[in-house]
Amino acid sequence: MSDDRASLVPGTRAGRTQGDYAALAEFWTCFFGDRGPEVEAWATLARPYGRRVLAPMAAVGELAHGLARAGFEVVAVDRSAAMVREGRRRFPPDEALTWMRGDVRRLRRADMPFDFAFLANGDLHHFDGFEAQARVLASVAGALRPGGAVGLELFAPAGASWATPPRRFEPLRPPPGGARIWKDGATRFDAATLRLEIEQTLHVQRAGQRERHPHRLTLQLLERDALPALLERAGLRWLAEYGGYDLAPWAPGAATWIVLAEKA
Numbered sequence: 001m002s003d004d005r006a007s008l009v010p011g012t013r014a015g016r017t018q019g020d021y022a023a024l025a026e027f028w029t030c031f032f033g034d035r036g037p038e039v040e041a042w043a044t045l046a047r048p049y050g051r052r053v054l055a056p057m058a059a060v061g062e063l064a065h066g067l068a069r070a071g072f073e074v075v076a077v078d079r080s081a082a083m084v085r086e087g088r089r090r091f092p093p094d095e096a097l098t099w100m101r102g103d104v105r106r107l108r109r110a111d112m113p114f115d116f117a118f119l120a121n122g123d124l125h126h127f128d129g130f131e132a133q134a135r136v137l138a139s140v141a142g143a144l145r146p147g148g149a150v151g152l153e154l155f156a157p158a159g160a161s162w163a164t165p166p167r168r169f170e171p172l173r174p175p176p177g178g179a180r181i182w183k184d185g186a187t188r189f190d191a192a193t194l195r196l197e198i199e200q201t202l203h204v205q206r207a208g209q210r211e212r213h214p215h216r217l218t219l220q221l222l223e224r225d226a227l228p229a230l231l232e233r234a235g236l237r238w239l240a241e242y243g244g245y246d247l248a249p250w251a252p253g254a255a256t257w258i259v260l261a262e263k264a
């Protein structure tokens with residue numbers, strides 16, 4: 001298990017978050033729009049496999065909760081105590097939703113195996129390189145029954161490097177407690193290393209106080225060609241690829257990239 005603030009260290013490797021999830025957790029959902037289509041997509045992919053769903057790297061568990069309400073038995077796991085605390089507060093555990101604090105690289109659970117697991121929102125890219133990502137997938141695959149499946153939402157790398165100038169992001173949902181919040185920051189992608197560097201600061205104004213919460217994240221994207229070998233290393237077989245939450249087939253330039261793989 002890792003502590004929330006363990007990675008507040010300059011120079012941490014790709015895939016590590018430098019920032020304070022304790023601050024981000026409270027306002028995590030404010031910067032997302034309607035996540036209903038995501039819930040529907042994961043539910044559609046999970047349904048043929050069964051009801052027991054694992055949601056590692058669940059953050060505050062909005063997708064996990066959506067799937068629990070859609071009829072699945074969901075276990076939401078996150079390494080951050082702050083995320084799990086905030087998730088339990090918003091989406092209290094019940095017979096359909098269980099919360100656990102844990103590391104996706106070392107999944108253990110007595111009543112495994114699960115029928116389906118999903119890593120949403122580019123979560124696999126938090127890990128640095130082929131071997132680290134293969135270990136995460138192997139850990140997730142280890143939690144599945146034979147013939148169970150994993151869904152991955154990945155970020156497709158652009159063919160050329162790019163950078164956005166610093167910009168401001170307003171919340172898409174009203175923040176709790178009457179706070180005024182916004183984020184600012186910049187993003188850059190290096191096509192040579194396939195690394196996406198995100199630097200943002202969350203600003204919070206409430207009760208006459210101003211807070212600033214800087215947050216830096218490096219995501220390691222991967223080439224599409226590398227995916228079969230990555231899945232194979234983890235004991236998974238590539239089954240299908242989708243280009244949107246409507247589960248339309250993937251095509252170059254698709255805004256979303258969802259991969260479905262089965263445990264061999």
Ligand SMILES: C[S@@+](CC[C@H](N)C(=O)[O-])C[C@H]1O[C@@H](n2cnc3c(N)ncnc32)[C@H](O)[C@@H]1O
Nearest residue numbers: 057058059078079080083102103104105120121
């Ligand atoms: C981008 S957020 C997840 C978003 C979430 N999947 C969603 O779609 O709402 C990444 C999350 O992964 C968690 N995390 C990072 N490393 C982890 C690890 N090794 N094991 C479990 N959770 C981890 C962080 O605490 C954070 O909540």
